[in-house]
Amino acid sequence: MPFRIDLQGPAVFWSATGLAGLSLVLVIVNAVLARSNESARIEVNQRQLSINEWVLEQRQNQDLIQMLALASVRNNNAAIRDLLAKNGVTFTVNQPAPTVTDGAVPLVTAPGTPSAPANPTLRKP
Numbered sequence: 468m469p470f471r472i473d474l475q476g477p478a479v480f481w482s483a484t485g486l487a488g489l490s491l492v493l494v495i496v497n498a499v500l501a502r503s504n505e506s507a508r509i510e511v512n513q514r515q516l517s518i519n520e521w522v523l524e525q526r527q528n529q530d531l532i533q534m535l536a537l538a539s540v541r542n543n544n545a546a547i548r549d550l551l552a553k554n555g556v557t558f559t560v561n562q563p564a565p566t567v568t569d570g571a572v573p574l575v576t577a578p579g580t581p582s583a584p585a586n587p588t589l590r591k592p
Contacts, residue, residue, distance in 0.1 A: 532556055 532551065536558045539547035551558070 535547050535551060536556070538544065539551065540558075540560050
């Protein structure tokens with residue numbers, strides 16, 4: 468004799484109602500979590516943009532400092548050198564080594580003759 472399930476009884480009705488209610492609760496929880504996830508994603512994106520802007524500003528600051536140091540060396544400008552030193556930037560000028568080509572005598576400049584200095588090496592204490 469086959470076993471028959473009574474689909475018309477009150478137990479089935481309340482079980483189906485409970486499962487439907489649970490499904491509704493899960494849909495609401497899913498919506499709340501999705502909204503929370505979206506706000507967290509927006510916050511992370513804003514922080515990343517801030518970090519990217521900071522990195523760009525740091526590169527621009529470094530380029531500006533290098534240009535000021537180079538101008539100070541090329542023009543022998545003590546005011547720029549003092550300004551950089553006042554802000555904690557010190558640099559030294561490395562003179563390029565003389566090069567010998569084709570067995571010729573190295574080029575020597577007379578004292579007092581300006582020569583193009585090498586890029587200064589910058590150090591921040």
